Amino acid sequence: GAGVSQSPSNKVTEKGKDVELRCDPISGHTALYWYRQSLGQGLEFLIYFQGNSAPDKSGLPSDRFSAERTGGSVSTLTIQRTQQEDSAVYLCASSYRTGGTYGYTFGSGTRLTVV
């Protein structure tokens, strides 16, 4: 597609429920990233996929968080047993080869609110 697409754009969920966030990167971009942005703070790295390599999961805050990337394209970030501190904007980005060299193209984000 023309840009990075994320869905849903907004999600309100009850504490303890599971949520899935979806990211559709730019076609041909081999690298895909998830970050989250809490109110008034910078972007916190969560996970990084590069081609067929094992993902870099070093930023996932707990084992309630997981992500997968199917067929080298679409990615899903899953948060199990959501907590109020999970409320944030979850951003997906993709990059040609690596974002560390070429920079990221970001999606518009999913605003998650846990009540």
Add this chain to the structure above:
Amino acid sequence: AQSVSQHNHHVILSEAASLELGCNYSYGGTVNLFWYVQYPGQHLQLLLKYFSGDPLVKGIKGFEAEFIKSKFSFNLRKPSVQWSDTAEYFCAVDFGGAGKSTFGDGTTLTVKP
């Protein structure tokens, strides 16, 4: 620990004023450096980047940044700001070719018409 610091959380300028936003990082090795901008209601977009060569980098909309290795800095500049430059600006660093960026906390720029 590797970190990125943006000194100013909120900057307020009048139109035509000059802009300089500070960015410093903590790391002694090779870095790739970026500035991103988020205009109100829009998503983050890349403003400019440095990974080798001339340390003075020019980006979109008249912005430039200078990499000063000895100072571990990558400050963003614009000689004359416009109201439309009102946005949040993020500095980001890829440490040692890790392939992923660490972001600063951002600087909110408000330009008064």
